[in-house]
Structure formats: structure tokens, C-alpha cells
Amino acid sequence: xxxxxxxxxxxxxxxxxxxxxxxxxxRIADVAEEKVKIELLVVEQITNSPSSVEILMFxxxxxxxxxxxAMMNGxxxxxxxxxxxxxxxxxxxxxxxxxxxxxxxxxVELVR
Numbered sequence: 106x107x108x109x110x111x112x113x114x115x116x117x118x119x120x121x122x123x124x125x126x127x128x129x130x131x132r133i134a135d136v137a138e139e140k141v142k143i144e145l146l147v148v149e150q151i152t153n154s155p156s157s158v159e160i161l162m163f164x165x166x167x168x169x170x171x172x173x174x175a176m177m178n179g180x181x182x183x184x185x186x187x188x189x190x191x192x193x194x195x196x197x198x199x200x201x202x203x204x205x206x207x208x209x210x211x212x213v214e215l216v217r
Contacts, residue, residue, distance in 0.1 A: 125180060133169055158177055
């Protein structure tokens with residue numbers, strides 16, 4: 106966790122970009138690099154839709170979200186991927202479960 110999901114992009118380009126994305130994302134979001142998950146979504150478009158990066162993560166300060174989006178856009182443009190949409194899906198630790206147990210219950214963090 107977090108998950109970075111790429112849609113409408115070439116698999117080889119995503120693989121090439123992944124190491125620098127993971128390194129920079131981890132630094133900005135203050136998470137361990139091994140926690141950052143990269144996925145390529147293969148979808149069948151019914152109507153015209155843009156390339157996109159969907160970022161599923163726990164909420165951070167607005168400045169961190171802004172920095173992540175700017176970093177991501179810069180890397181995409183360096184690889185000739187332009188006008189991609191970048192958006193966040195904010196997850197709640199009380200609604201994120203590992204082995205059926207939420208990461209947090211109210212304000213109390215579960216420790217295993």
C-alpha cells in the first residue's frame with residue numbers, strides 16, 4: 106500500500122518509469138519503497154477516455170498530494186505521455202482490512 110494504477114499506457118513504458126516513480130513517490134509520501142505497488146490496468150474502453158494514473162492511498166497533507174501529482178506528471182511527460190489524468194482515491198485506515206481486521210479502529214491503531 107499505496108497502489109499506483111496506470112490505465113491506457115504501454116506496459117513497457119510503465120516498467121521503465123516504475124523505479125524512479127517508486128523512489129520519488131516513497132520520498133514524498135514518506136513510505137518505504139517496498140510498500141509502493143505499481144499496477145497496469147487493462148480495460149476495454151466503451152467511450153473515449155484519457156490515459157490516467159489512479160493513486161489509492163491514505164490521506165496526506167494537500168502539499169504532499171500536489172507534489173506527488175506534479176512529480177508523476179513530470180515523469181509521464183519525460184516518457185512522451187501527455188495530458189494524462191492523475192487522481193487520488195483516498196482510503197480510510199478504519200475501512201482498510203488485512204486478514205479481516207481493520208488497520209485502525211476509531212483512533213486506536215491495531216498492533217500485531
